[in-house]
Amino acid sequence: MSFEARLSEGKFCIPECTQCKKTVWPPSEFCNHCFGDVQLREGDFEGKVIEFSQQKEGYFCLVEFESIRIMAGISQCPKLGQTVRMSKCGIINASYSFWVV
Amino acid sequence: MNRVGIIGYGITPFTKKDHSTESALLESTRRLFVENPEIMPKEIDAVLVSTNSNTKYLSPILSEMTGVSPKISHTVESLCSSGTNTIVSAYSYIASGLADLVLVAGADRYDSPGQVLEWDNSRGQYKHPVFWASIFSKAYKRRFSVSNEQLAIVPVKNHKQAKDNPNALSEKICTVEDVINSKKITKDLRLLECSRPCTGSASIVLGSEDMVKRLAHSPVWITGIGQKTTSAGFTKNIPSNFMESTKIAGRMSLEMSNKHAKNIDVAEIHDAFSVCEPMALEALGFSADGKGMHTIQELHETDNFKINPRGGLIGAGHPLGATGIAQTIEVTQQLQSNAGNRQVDDPKVGLVHNMSAAATSSTVLVLET
Structure with missing residues (x-):
């Protein structure tokens, strides 16, 4: 699910890159450091x-x-x-x- | 690289009137051509429009309506600093030899969609510029022990200076008490500390050295350009240095023109909100960190119009796409000793500071006679 989809459910997640592990902000479909895929970390x-x-x-x-x-x-x-x-x-x-x- | 200079300009009053963007744009351009008959529309080879409006194809429209058939015509948009970004584009076309004579025209309405950056969702429900301005103001006051009354001197000075600008939106002077007692937008921002959106337009013609020498009565040259974008979103700003983009752009422009801040005789500073003026003066090297208000208070008390002689954005009004061009016209008029009652004493070097979206990007120009 995307950051916005989770946010619309009332859940704040931290988007991070699956490759370089850096936080991706503003939320995006790809990492703004290495263009890798993004996953959401819940907590x-x-x-x-x-x-x-x-x-x-x-x-x-x-x-x-x-x-x-x-x-x-x-x-x-x-x-x-x-x-x-x-x-x-x-x-x-x-x-x-x-x-x- | 070819030298680039300013040949002529035209500007409308900044008002709350309901003119269309096209109508405002055409009026400042009409004034430019009427007041500078030596500039022939047929000779212009690029037309660049600066606006945040949702209108389309404005450069070709402006070209057709003013009898220009340019090689290059397009719009430039970069929120509040669209105007100087457009001038930098014009400069680049001329310096590279792609064009010799460029018309730059900027216009926006009081209800321009450029006032709020909807994209910046990291601001949450606080997207209006008054919220970043409040955070700037609170942080600045806290860091340098500056009071609301001290910051209020910025609008007092700039409304006073706008009285001598016939095109300014502001028509009345105000006191520190007036500022403090004006509507409380937030705990850290009063209404009179805010620049106001309005309807207005400003146009300028830039040319190559040959064109300037042939057409300009009193040439003014663009000798320094600095630009920096640090981010688009406000929250990416570094809290201890909110005007990093201004600092970098200012340094670049002064290096390019081989000048130092102390060489600047007159400057237009992007005072979107009162706190922006001391912050920018510090970022540009006019004042030491935390001492911007000392500089501003001294200028105000001695009626020295060196900073924001036309009244800045707070006094003159802020029709987004026209602002950077109007700032450049003001510094040009000052350098030409053609600024009427707001004339600064014999300036030789001037500076324009124009920025966007909580100083996430800045443009600084150095102008010389």
């Missing part, structure tokens, strides 16, 4: 908050999961370097959506 990944800000009552942050960085929503004001996990993710109106806790 309960830990991320780290790199930076954050706030819009109205909601917070959003730049989070790093291994070498993957994404923007995600977070319900409470985070701290820099805080460890987080993906709490909810999916595809809404053709856009990825990430929430961490």
Whole structure:
């Protein structure tokens, strides 16, 4: 299954190359290092908050999961370097959506 | 490699009006030909259009509507830096000898689809540029202990300078308090800190050395070009150095022109949001790391228009495909001592900094008389 197919099921996976084993991000059908095939690694990944800000009552942050960085929503004001996990993710109106806790 | 210079230009006011992209494009080109009668449409051998609009086949349309039958005609799109990318393409055609006289015309509307990079899904539900700008702003303030009030000086300065630009979208000056009290887009970004999308167009004609010598009253030469793309997605940026592409492009352009940042007398800087101006000044070598706001505050307090004399993107407005061309026109006018009330004192060397999508790519040009 593709990264997007798993994401639309609410599952965040880390795409990696079957040949060079490097993480492939943004998700792609081939590795952007060696053009090898991509497989998905499942897990309960830990991320780290790199930076954050706030819009109205909601917070959003730049989070790093291994070498993957994404923007995600977070319900409470985070701290820099805080460890987080993906709490909810999916595809809404053709856009990825990430929430961490 | 042939020398390349600027021969003439035309620009429209930047407004919130509902003109079509084609109409705006034709108007700036009409102004160019009317104000520069020595440039004959029949002599132009390449027409390049800069736009993010979804219109099709604009270069041949512009060519037909202005009596040009070019050898080369196509569109260039690269989000907010489409304009300078188009100028670099024109430069390359001339420098290589494929063309001698190139019309570059850029236009976009206030509702241009280029404002949001839908592809960048790593931004999750936070795709609008205000979110990367907020992250830039928060990180910059944190790293260098800069306050919201200090950053607010950027829009105060640039709206003030835009008052002397008859084509600017902004019509009023503002205070630090006005900026701080303007609508809170996020905790780290106020409305008055944002450049505004608008409708506008800017056109320029570039030529080979022979063409410049024959047609230009006051030649301005492009002597340095630097470009760098580090990624397309915002989250691939290096958090401790968000403007790496600007740093590299700036260094390349200065090396090519054999200049140093201290030799630059006037510069247009891509202030899409207030924090971009100090970050870019630091990346380009105008200020030490973390000292960009000191430079900006000093310029503001002494009414020195050296940085963003036309008001930058914040003051002038940001019709994406026209912006880089308008920036280049401004520096050209400054070098020609033809910038009216916003004229900087006797500049000889100018710089244009234009970037896209959270500084994932940058173009820097050096211009000289």
